[in-house]
Amino acid sequence: MHDDCPFCKIVMGEMKVREIYRDNNTVAFVDNLPRFAQGQCVVIHRRHVEQFYELEDREIAELFGAVKQVAKKLKKAYDPQFVSVFSRGQTVPHAHIIVFPSQPMGTMDGFLKSLYFAYQLGSKSGESNLDETAKLIKDAEGH
Numbered sequence: 179m180h181d182d183c184p185f186c187k188i189v190m191g192e193m194k195v196r197e198i199y200r201d202n203n204t205v206a207f208v209d210n211l212p213r214f215a216q217g218q219c220v221v222i223h224r225r226h227v228e229q230f231y232e233l234e235d236r237e238i239a240e241l242f243g244a245v246k247q248v249a250k251k252l253k254k255a256y257d258p259q260f261v262s263v264f265s266r267g268q269t270v271p272h273a274h275i276i277v278f279p280s281q282p283m284g285t286m287d288g289f290l291k292s293l294y295f296a297y298q299l300g301s302k303s304g305e306s307n308l309d310e311t312a313k314l315i316k317d318a319e320g321h
């Protein structure tokens with residue numbers, strides 16, 4: 179629990195949100211600033227870590243169990259073709275997974291297209307670079 183963390187306050191019930199799911203370890207709520215789609219939700223584990231990969235394996239399973247529950251709710255509520263997940267962790271330094279309904283030709287496609295073009299412009303990347311990429315990642319030591 180971090181006193182100045184809004185997501186910890188949500189876990190403790192000290193900050194009001196539009197909660198849509200809660201179990202012993204996780205909380206999910208409707209995002210106040212939906213950027214991807216209507217119905218965008220945020221899923222958090224109650225333990226405060228900045229990045230999701232800092233959670234223990236068991237906690238990861240708990241977090242993604244909740245993501246699954248939320249995804250099923252979104253599928254039922256909006257009947258989108260896809261339910262997408264996104265995680266970066268810039269806005270609030272408490273690991274969170276964003277879950278949102280996604281349609282073909284929706285926001286997500288525009289987002290992905292813009293990423294693709296930005297990446298192509300910014301790099302000399304081609305098929306040959308993928309071998310280097312694979313080697314770099316494969317050889318990097320994880321913990």
Ligand SMILES: [Zn+2]
Binds near residue numbers: 183184185186226
């Ligand atoms: Zn927190």
